[in-house]
Amino acid sequence: MAQSRPLSGFLTPDVIQQVKDALRAYGGRGALFLGNFFVSKVIAYFGPLVLAAVLSAQHxxxxxxxxSIAMMLALFAVFGVANALPQLVLLRNPVPVKDILAILTGGASAVFLVAGAIILIxxxxxxxxxACCITTLTTIQYSASAYAKTHSLRNIATWVDNFTLVTATILGVGLAAMGYGHSPTLAPMLIVFAVLAVACTAACFYIAKTTWQPHMIDRLKxxxxxxxxxxxxxxxxSWVAAAAGRTLIGxxxxxxxxxxxxxxxxxxxxxxxxxxxISTAFYAPFYSMSARRFEQxxxxxxxxxxxxCATFAIGxxxxxPYLPSNVLTPETITVGQHIFPVLALNIYGVNVSASLESRVQRVRRVTWGTLNAAIVSSLVAAAFIALAHYHLLSLRAAVWLITAQTLICTLRYMDVLARRGMYMPKVATVVCCAYAALGVLALLLGG
Structure with missing residues (x-):
């Protein structure tokens, strides 16, 4: 019978030195990234919850x-150039993109500012x-986030990826501190967002001017x-993941x-x-990952x-009842306790969808993935409109419709990948079992 090798046999001087070198090389940068990520995400995720406590429920x-409106409008702003950055920078011969991204972002932001002024007048x-002012900020966020991630600017990406929510939190809390949290109108909030949007738009044009490179039109095309x-x-x-619920219910x-x-x-x-x-720190290797490695x-x-998600659904x-918020009343707390387990199921579907999107793009089945999402989204939107027209729509029914939309779209993503030859039995098994378990939990706890 072979004897077990003592631990000291593995910890040779060479191994110890390699560990020390790795910590020396990456430890400081890793700690800096985690610090930036933690602070930015705390503001982005808890900021809206703080706003719910300092602003009136209506505001x-x-x-x-x-x-929610801004999230969708901003996606049209730069004509897909931000979406093309991974292919331009990671999968092909790298080309300069900062100038074309800045000029498109600045131009689109200016258009939204003008549109907001026209609507207001x-x-x-x-x-x-x-929404138009926030769309300007969201457009800048999308472009800056895509650039930072594809160029592995991890610490910058942690902040620009949450730019709109961070600024909304800071401005909203500031207005509440000045006594405008329960003001009769949104005018004070609109003014501060407009000023910031104008400043950010000017910054985009300045970046475009200082980073101008030859052959810009060819690179842009x-x-x-x-x-x-x-x-x-x-x-x-984006509609399925986050905007659909708030927009349709709104x-x-x-x-x-x-x-x-x-x-x-x-x-x-x-x-x-x-x-x-994970997507912020390892976007490039995750996007380039092989199908076999992905399945593992x-x-x-x-x-x-x-x-x-199951822990969230239960806890x-x-x-x-103990959370401070102007949104929560005895009546809304009861409703919230019934619909939150369903939301936990929906969020799990959003996570699955986000994990599969890069695979769909890699196998060049974007058209089929989009067609499936469009059909499902259209049917759900039609159901919302029909139920609302006949006064049959409740918040609970709305949440179940949104969740069904998310789950169906993720299952269709897996079907699209399978038809392309990217079979992922382990992923499919885990996802289906999780959907079933979380669905049962949602029915038992929420109904």
């Missing part, structure tokens, strides 16, 4: 609706005017050719229901922190996230 709901709709097919998929994936149910849904959605989204940390690693990750409803 919080209107702000969340504006953020001719209609007086403060929510849509605010190439980037748009690559990005155009991807932008449609990004629009529908236009079909009272603003108080919108505020409650947004508040609970923000809490449930805390389960996505792990995904965003991702099932364990998705199983872990399922456990986190958060118990904590709702």
């Amino acid at each position: 919080y709901g209107e702000l969340e609706l504006a953020l 001719f209609t007086g709709n403060l929510v849509w005017a605010l 190439r980037a748009m050719r690559l990005g155009a097919p991807l932008i449609i998929m990004t629009i529908f994936s 236009f079909t149910l009272p603003i108080e229901d919108m505020a409650l849904y947004a508040f609970l959605f923000r809490i449930a989204s805390l389960a996505l922190v792990i995904h965003y940390m 690693i991702i099932p364990f990750y998705l199983a872990f996230v399922a456990c986190v 958060v409803p118990l904590l709702l």
Whole structure:
């Protein structure tokens, strides 16, 4: 019988020296990244919850609706160039992209600012005017985030990836501290967002001027050719992942229901922190990962996230009565306790969808993935409109519709990949089992 090798046999001087060299080379940078990631994510995820405590329920709901509208409008802004950066920088001969990204971002931001001014002057709709100002900031966020991730600027990416939410939190808390949290209108909030949006737009044009490179038009055409097919998929994936619920509920149910849904959605989204940390720190290697390696690693990750979502589904409803928020009342707490387990299931589906998107792009099946998402989203939107027209739509029914949309889209993503020859039986098994378990939990706890 062979004797076990003592631990000292593995810890040779060479191994110890390699560990020391690795810690010396990467330890400081790793600690800096984790620090930046932690602080930025704390503000981005807990900031909206703080806003719900310092703003009135109506203002919080209107702000969340504006953020949701901005999330979708900003995706059209730069004609898919931001989506094309991984292919331009990571999979092909690297080309200069900073100047074309800056000029497109600045131009689009200026257009949204003008649109907001026109809406305000001719209609007086403060929510849509605010949405246009926030769209400017969101457009800058998308472009800066894509550039930082593809160039492995991890510490910068942690902040620009949450730029809109961080600024919204800071501005909202500042306004509340000055006594405007319960003001009769959104005018004070609109003013501060407009000033910041103008400053950021000017900064984009300055960057474009100082980084100008030859052959800009040719590079721009190439980037748009690559990005155009991807932008449609990004629009529908963003719609399914985050914007659909707040937008559809915001236009079909009272603003108080919108505020409650947004508040609970923000809490449930805390389960996505792990995904965003991995995608921010390892975006380039994750995008370039082989199908075999993906099948080996991702099932364990998705199983872990399922456990986190199950913990949220059980624990958060118990904590709702103790959370400080102007959105929560005795009536809304009861409703929230019933719908939160369903939201936890939805958030797990969002995590699965985000994990599969890069695979769909890699196998060049963006059109099929987008078509499936478009069909499902259209059917769900039609169901919202029909139920609202006949006064049959409740917040609970709305949450189940949004969750069904997310789950169906992720299953269709896996079907698209399988048809392309990328069979992932381990991923499929974990996802289906997790959906079943979380679905049963949602029915038992929420109904």
